[in-house]
Amino acid sequence: MQCRPATPAPGAWQAQLAGAIRDPHELCRRLGLAPEWVPGAEAGHALFEVRVPEAYLARIRPGDPSDPLLRQVLPLGEEAEAAPGYVADPLEEADHSPRRGLIHKYAGRVLLIASPACAVNCRYCFRRHFPYEENAPSRAQWEETLSYLRDDASIHEAILSGGDPLAASDRQLSWLVERLEAIPHLRRLRIHTRLPVVIPDRIDDALLDWLGGTRLQKVMVLHINHAREIDEAVVEACRRLQAAGVTLLNQSVLLQGVNDDVASLAALSERLFEAGILPYYLHVLDPVAGAAHFDATDEAARALVAELRRHLPGFLMPTLVREVPGEASKTPL
Ligand code: SF4
Numbered sequence: 001m002q003c004r005p006a007t008p009a010p011g012a013w014q015a016q017l018a019g020a021i022r023d024p025h026e027l028c029r030r031l032g033l034a035p036e037w038v039p040g041a042e043a044g045h046a047l048f049e050v051r052v053p054e055a056y057l058a059r060i061r062p063g064d065p066s067d068p069l070l071r072q073v074l075p076l077g078e079e080a081e082a083a084p085g086y087v088a089d090p091l092e093e094a095d096h097s098p099r100r101g102l103i104h105k106y107a108g109r110v111l112l113i114a115s116p117a118c119a120v121n122c123r124y125c126f127r128r129h130f131p132y133e134e135n136a137p138s139r140a141q142w143e144e145t146l147s148y149l150r151d152d153a154s155i156h157e158a159i160l161s162g163g164d165p166l167a168a169s170d171r172q173l174s175w176l177v178e179r180l181e182a183i184p185h186l187r188r189l190r191i192h193t194r195l196p197v198v199i200p201d202r203i204d205d206a207l208l209d210w211l212g213g214t215r216l217q218k219v220m221v222l223h224i225n226h227a228r229e230i231d232e233a234v235v236e237a238c239r240r241l242q243a244a245g246v247t248l249l250n251q252s253v254l255l256q257g258v259n260d261d262v263a264s265l266a267a268l269s270e271r272l273f274e275a276g277i278l279p280y281y282l283h284v285l286d287p288v289a290g291a292a293h294f295d296a297t298d299e300a301a302r303a304l305v306a307e308l309r310r311h312l313p314g315f316l317m318p319t320l321v322r323e324v325p326g327e328a329s330k331t332p333l
Pocket of ligand 1: 117118119120121122124125126127162163164194223
C-alpha cells in the first residue's frame with residue numbers, strides 16, 4: 001500500500017485564508033516598518049487591496065522594507081503613478097473570452113477562471129484590474145463553458161487559473177474536474193497556483209482526493225519568485241503533491257528589487273529543485289498599470305539570463321519569455 005505523507009488538519013487552510021492580513025496599517029505594524037511607509041501602503045491598497053496570509057508573513061524579515069518577499073506584497077504610493085504603456089489589461093484577455101470564465105488564446109488548451117480570489121495579492125499581478133465579477137460563472141454557466149470544450153476536439157488541456165483556482169472549495173473543484181475528465185479528448189489538467197506557496201496547508205487530504213483520483217495527467221505550475229519563499233512547509237506540500245502523481249513546474253516574474261540579480265535567480269533554481277520543482281518560465285513583467293516600478297529592461301533581463309547560464313545546469317534554467325497579445329505562444333526573449 002502506498003503511504004501518503006502526513007497532511008494538515010482538514011479545513012485549516014480556509015481559516016488561514018479568512019485570517020489573512022487585509023489592512024495596510026496592520027501589515028506595517030506587524031513587520032515593524034517605520035510610520036513613513038504607511039501613507040504609501042494606504043494609497044496602493046486603495047487601488048488593489050492588500051492581502052497577506054500569516055504563513056507568508058512569517059517568512060518576511062521584520063523591519064526590512066527591502067525584503068524581497070515584502071516587496072511583492074507591500075502596497076506603495078508608486079502604484080498610483082501613470083506610466084506610458086502600462087494598462088489595465090496588458091494581455092488583451094478580454095478579446096479571447098468566447099464563454100464566461102474561459103480564455104482561449106493558444107492552440108490545444110484553454111484557461112478556466114476557477115476562482116476570482118487569491119490568497120495573496122501580488123502587487124505586480126497582471127490581472128490586478130481583471131473584471132472577475134463578469135467572469136464568475138454559475139453552475140449553469142459552467143455547463144455552457146464546458147460544452148465549448150466538449151465541442152472542440154482539438155482541446156487536450158484544461159488550465160485552471162484565477163485569481164487562484166485553489167482558493168475555490170474542494171467541492172467546487174472536484175465537481176469541475178469530474179466534468180472535465182468526462183470529456184474524452186481532454187488529456188491534461190494544469191493548475192496555475194500560488195496557494196501551496198503562501199498557505200502550504202492548502203494541500204490537504206480533501207484536495208489530494210480529487211486531484212490524485214482523476215484520470216487526467218496532472219501538472220501544477222507554481223509561482224515562486226524568490227528562494228526564501230520555499231520553507232519546509234512548502235517542501236512538504238510539494239512532497240504530498242508528487243506522491244499524488246502531480247508534475248511540479250515553476251514560473252517566476254523578473255522583478256526589480258526582488259530577484260533581478262544572478263545570485264537570487266541561481267538560488268531560486270537550486271531551491272526549486274530541492275523541493276522537486278522544475279524551473280519553467282522566467283517572465284518579464286507584463287505592463288499592467290500600477291506595477292511599472294518593478295520593471296527591468298529587456299537588455300538587463302537578457303544579460304542576467306546569459307550570466308545565469310554560466311552558473312546553472314541546463315535543466316535548472318528557466319526560459320526567459322514575454323507574453324505578447326495576439327501571439328500563438330509565449331515569446332522567448
Ligand atoms: S497569486 Fe497570481 S493571480 Fe493572485 S495576485 Fe498573485 S500573481 Fe495575481
